[in-house]
Amino acid sequence: MSTRIVSLVPSSTETLLALGADVVACSKYCEQPDLAHVGGTKNPDIAAIVTLAPDLVVLDREENRIEDHDALVAAGIPVFVSDVTDLASGLAVVDELAKAAGVKRGRSARHFRPFSGERRTAVVPIWRRPWMTIGSSTYGASILDALGVDVIGFGDDPYPAVELSDVAEARPDLVLVPSEPYVFNDDHVAEIAVAAPDATVVRVDGQDLFWWGIRTPAALSRLSEALGLQPTL
Structure with a gap:
């Protein structure tokens, strides 16, 4: 049963x-x-x-x-x-x-190897009004760490509220704009681009970044491709 x-x-x-x-x-x-x-x-x-x-x-x-x-x-x-x-x-x-x-796994667990290339820094917004980002202690930050991307955390809060001026001051290499939990439109992305003119702004799949489990191995590969990297699995 x-x-x-x-x-x-x-x-x-x-x-x-x-x-x-x-x-x-x-x-x-x-x-x-x-x-x-x-x-x-x-x-x-x-x-x-x-x-x-x-x-x-x-x-x-x-x-x-x-x-x-x-x-x-x-x-x-x-x-x-x-x-x-x-x-x-x-x-x-x-x-x-x-x-x-009470079901069988069906396949062996996947393992990942540490990233060995040139590392980059990133800010990952997840909300607007107020602007919020993910911190460096979150699952999403761990995924990005495996891809050679260090999330700028803005303190100890896992999901800190920030101002766009904070993002500008942090001078990230990347701003990764996920498709969820907040739906950022083109105007919002333009706001970010103006605030951080030296950063490369990249839209990424929010589920691949924040959902875990059965999708994680393929999510790593898709995020690697979106960021122009090699998969780590």
């Missing part, structure tokens, strides 16, 4: 489905229109989840709230919590999810 799973993490939902797990519902942000949706990552419908009586609910330490975790545990529902903070854990979580779901 298969393990019936509710996944409230987009990366995990994508990974579990690729592994052949029995995902019966997911969050509305998981981009799976054929599955039942049970609210968002930060505001799931706990009652709806309990009604589904899943064997397992999949959460992530950063994506989801401790209050919802505790409510599910109190309802007697087993919970799996991932904690993906870097490239290594983004690869390892595939095996962890396969074990939790």
Whole structure:
């Protein structure tokens, strides 16, 4: 009998489905229109989840709230919590999810080798009004580190608010503009280009940069190509 799973993490939902797990519902942000949706990552419908009586609910330490975790545990529902903070854990979580779901991994884990070329610096905006970027301690920064790109962090906050003048002062080699979570239009990109005239501005796939798991090996290759680099896997 298969393990019936509710996944409230987009990366995990994508990974579990690729592994052949029995995902019966997911969050509305998981981009799976054929599955039942049970609210968002930060505001799931706990009652709806309990009604589904899943064997397992999949959460992530950063994506989801401790209050919802505790409510599910109190309802007697087993919970799996991932904690993906870097490239290594983004690869390892595939095996962890396969074990939790009771399915076979299907292929051996992929390994990556350190980047050995000339390194570059980058700022990665993720929001506007206020402008926000990713910090150097995030999963996205770890992905870029493997590609020879050092994220400028603007302090210890993993997602700091900044001014465009801060970006200009940092003098990055690159400004990498992801397709999500914020949809930057051409005018926004032009703002960035004016603020950092010496930087190369590159649009990148936000899911490849921020989603982890089953997509990570191919995401590294696609990001390498977007940045004009060789894959590190």
